[in-house]
Amino acid sequence: MALVEIADLKVAFDGVQVLHGINLKIEKGEAVGLVGESGCGKSVTWLAALGLLPKKATISGSVMIDDANLVGAPQRKLESVRGSRIAMIFQDPSSSLNPVIRVGKQIEEAVKLHRGISGAAARKEALRLLELVGIPDAARRLDNFPHEFSGGQNQRLMIAMALAGEPDLLIADEPTTALDATIQAQVLDLLARIRQETGMAIVFISHDLGAVSQICERVCVMYAGRMIEKSSTEALFAQPRHPYTRGLFDAIPRIDGGRERLIPIEGTVPEPGKLPKGCAFSPRCNRAENRCKSDLPPLTGNQDDRYVACFRPVEIRDTVIPAAPVVPAVFTTPAPATQQQVLS
Structure with missing residues (x-):
């Protein structure tokens, strides 16, 4: 099937x-x-x-x-x-990421929504996803805003958010x-x-x-x-x-x-x-x-x-x-x- x-x-x-x-x-x-x-x-x-x-x-x-x-x-x-x-990522990540919310919070929201994980467990999962998509120094960059990442890194962030729901x-x-x-x-x-x-x-x-x-x-x-x-x-x-x-x-x-x-x-x-x-x-x-x-x-x-x-x-x-x-x-x-x- x-x-x-x-x-x-x-x-x-x-x-x-x-x-x-x-x-x-x-x-x-x-x-x-x-x-x-x-x-x-x-x-x-x-x-x-x-x-x-x-x-x-x-x-x-x-x-x-x-x-x-x-x-x-x-x-x-x-x-x-x-x-x-089914998850979808789009051509322009800048239009999909909230510019005034730290990227860690945005990924944590996706984890909580799709898998019911919250608090410290959600942050730990957000860190794992950032590491999975190859963001360097992921633990520190969880608290960065989207404008602090390059275009390629923003696309990686979108992939991480898409993967949050497995x-x-x-x-x-x-x-x-x-x-x-x-x-x-x-x-x-x-x-x-x-x-x-x-x-x-x-x-x-x-x-x-x-x-x-x-x-x-x-x-x-x-x-x-x-x-x-x-x-x-x-x-x-x-x-x-x-x-x-x-x-x-x-x-x-x-x-x-x-x-x-x-x-x-x-x-x-x-x-x-x-x-x-x-x-x-x-x-x-x-x-x-x-x-x-x-x-x-x-x-x-x-x-x-x-x-x-x-x-x-x-x-x-x-x-x-x-x-x-x-x-x-x-x-x-x-x-x-x-x-x-x-x-x-």
């Missing part, structure tokens, strides 16, 4: 559809990457799953955990899941985007290490395919509120099948070869409510044919557990992705001990 199973999840704001039936399973202990340009629906998927969207949002479908559907669930049920079963699943929403390459590598290594030590599953939301390749066994590509490709990380990097996924790879700068001109994907993600007929990517696709502009391609799979929503997927002979990694050598995260590649 999957840890979390999302089925036919749809979201609309004031009648404008932004998610068009998302299906995704997260198995215990696995790491799944969710990639795509801004506006594709990556973050909205999990905000909807956790009941964190504004009241004007209309949500349908199901998000199952422990045989309970979180869509439409009472607030008390959602609060029992947030933090203790969740089964951590949603990491663009946790490294605002960090330089060295600090980004450290945060990725930290997430991989914590996953190995705790058995926690991770959903890693990112624009950065290189970062995703470091900690995820499985990758799901989203475009205009739909899943358009699902695959193991290894297979996706060896041969992206959807033209959009191929375009994402073509736009990645490389450091292991000669200088080459990057190939951008022309155009932008269409606005919700203004999607073209047929495949939403067809106006930007150099492989589009007539039916792509009239019919919606379904997400279909094969015996290799690869799923793609395209009438003309990229074939092996068309793929020229180099075998060398597309990420800087500074990323040295070891492969997780538990590797599951079960596709929904």
Whole structure:
């Protein structure tokens, strides 16, 4: 049984559809990457799953955990899941940390809320969490304020708070985007290490395919509120099948070869409510044919557990992705001990 199973999840704001039936399973202990340009629906998927969207949002479908559907669930049920079963960290820690409360107190509050620990025991646990995420001189820094930490350290603080409830699943929403390459590598290594030590599953939301390749066994590509490709990380990097996924790879700068001109994907993600007929990517696709502009391609799979929503997927002979990694050598995260590649 999957840890979390999302089925036919749809979201609309004031009648404008932004998610068009998302299906995704997260198995215990696995790491799944969710990639795509801004506006594709990556973050909205999990905000909807956790009941964190504004009241004007209309949500349908199901998000199952422990045989309970979180869509439409009472607030008390959602609060029992947030933090203790599913925790979420966001791209900008400065907007999530209270600037006038010492970080130790903020972590102690999370420990008390999710695990019922208070007083000296809560402070001891807060210290353990700071040490776990690699904050130097943790005992002294418990009494510091967020502005006394660097950007990378603030992100580590957010990870510590997310771990306070000992969740089964951590949603990491663009946790490294605002960090330089060295600090980004450290945060990725930290997430991989914590996953190995705790058995926690991770959903890693990112624009950065290189970062995703470091900690995820499985990758799901989203475009205009739909899943358009699902695959193991290894297979996706060896041969992206959807033209959009191929375009994402073509736009990645490389450091292991000669200088080459990057190939951008022309155009932008269409606005919700203004999607073209047929495949939403067809106006930007150099492989589009007539039916792509009239019919919606379904997400279909094969015996290799690869799923793609395209009438003309990229074939092996068309793929020229180099075998060398597309990420800087500074990323040295070891492969997780538990590797599951079960596709929904």
